[in-house]
Amino acid sequence: MKYTDADQGPSDTAEEIMEATLRALRKHGYANLTMQAIADEFDKTKAVLHYHYDTKDELLVAFLDYLLDRFIRRLDFETIDDPDARLSALVDRLLLEFDDDTSDETAPGFPAALLEVRAHAPHNDSYREQLTLNYELLKDMLTTIIDDGIEQGVFNPVDSEQTATLILAAIMGGRDYYSTTNRECVGEEVRDALQDQFLSELRTSDRT
């Protein structure tokens, strides 16, 4: 079962399973994530879980799809018209707020768990295919925002796809260094560097 369905959108059960997966992943990390651990976070039985997803791998592919869908819904772009504000919101959300629940400090945390899932992608075709889709979708979103900004005269004319590539790579690197080093402020540092040294050149005028 895919998380999203082109005709109907996600079902309530799919959404509940995904939220249970998120809680279980945060609590146990990827290495200790079992179908039982997910079922324990879920108010239906493990049988319901197995009815929807045959394997943990299949469930995790749907979960990677869900994560991006959830991220985009939470961006709330309907309320933001300006391309510059959209771009800053996207960068901030990806670099500063990617761990949106730090209530349980004893848990390994979500960024670390996601890094573990990603580290399995080189050997797992279905993870890699879904992560490729996620990458393309985020890059297309960024490219569209930049194209809109150029059209509206807010941004200088640039190769928008190339600009999107650089922004996305810097964001991913910042998140990676956040999880793998003791530089807790590296997310902020990369955000500030992007804003001060790259996005400032993109803007036709400093409108802050």
Added chain:
Amino acid sequence: MKYTDADQGPSDTAEEIMEATLRALRKHGYANLTMQAIADEFDKTKAVLHYHYDTKDELLVAFLDYLLDRFIRRLDFETIDDPDARLSALVDRLLLEFDDDTSDETAPGFPAALLEVRAHAPHNDSYREQLTLNYELLKDMLTTIIDDGIEQGVFNPVDSEQTATLILAAIMGGRDYYSTTNRECVGEEVRDALQDQFLSELRTSDRT
């Protein structure tokens, strides 16, 4: 045992163990990397391995230290004086040539194995400490190159540490997307984006 020794530099045995670890990691990946798998790549006995490193973790911390040392030796900076050429060499090496042995296409490959090691860093203090040292060292290298370029009038005056942060994050993100998606050309794409859209702004004149 640290890989490098401040007084004496690496010993021959240390170097041999590290080369054996590199081959074993490339062949088996991190998950299947055992002390025996490393010993099998090594022309001395497993006892020699255990004499130098008590645990696989201890050996891998030394290996992360070794990787950076090996990378810097191979940059061959003594032969490159110009800060701009140094910067381009560093970016190219990190983004285009990070898998320097693709002779065995059935092996999981080195970037994938390194990603797996990194994915354990959130839960492993000694990995995270070594990766923090590696990050700081690379960032200092980049900062120094940029400062030299500013002093020589090759680069525009910028906040060199912030510039280094952005370059390093983009490189790490490009490497991460290379391993976790099917976009095999993403390394080249990030390199081109860095050169065309960021480093071109850094240069006082287009000297190509």
